[in-house]
Amino acid sequence: MSTHKKLLAATVTESLEHLRTVYGEHTNLVCVVRLEDALAALDNGVDAVICNVHFDDGALFDLLRTVRAHKTARDIPFIVIDASSTTTSPAITQSIKIASTALGANDVIQISKWIAEMGIGAAVLRTRAIVLGYLGHEPA
Numbered sequence: 647m648s649t650h651k652k653l654l655a656a657t658v659t660e661s662l663e664h665l666r667t668v669y670g671e672h673t674n675l676v677c678v679v680r681l682e683d684a685l686a687a688l689d690n691g692v693d694a695v696i697c698n699v700h701f702d703d704g705a706l707f708d709l710l711r712t713v714r715a716h717k718t719a720r721d722i723p724f725i726v727i728d729a730s731s732t733t734t735s736p737a738i739t740q741s742i743k744i745a746s747t748a749l750g751a752n753d754v755i756q757i758s759k760w761i762a763e764m765g766i767g768a769a770v771l772r773t774r775a776i777v778l779g780y781l782g783h784e785p786a
């Protein structure tokens with residue numbers, strides 16, 4: 647039996663393999679691409695949620711509201727990740743951060759910005775360290 651904490655990754659199909667590579671050996675990773683599957687995973691218990699801004703054609707805020715109202719999941723960390731491959735306008739980025747924070751997200755990570763600033767390897771390691779920190783992992 648795994649002693650790793652359960653991380654729910656609500657994402658897009660294109661990110662599934664990448665997430666398994668980045669988080670698979672550090673967590674009990676549950677990846678979903680549909681809101682219905684994310685809700686079922688919540689009912690089965692998770693320790694944290696990471697959610698791609700493009701999850702299930704815009705269901706990010708639906709999932710976030712549901713998590714914050716859920717009887718057993720309301721207090722778990724919820725991290726929004728913008729991994730857009732195209733540049734998003736600063737106004738849209740700010741709007742996502744404001745709305746996510748207002749609805750109860752613990753963090754909003756602009757990994758695409760970090761990739762441009764420090765390269766993909768360092769950006770992925772930084773993001774993973776933040777997410778694992780929410781799960782109680784000590785920094786490596």
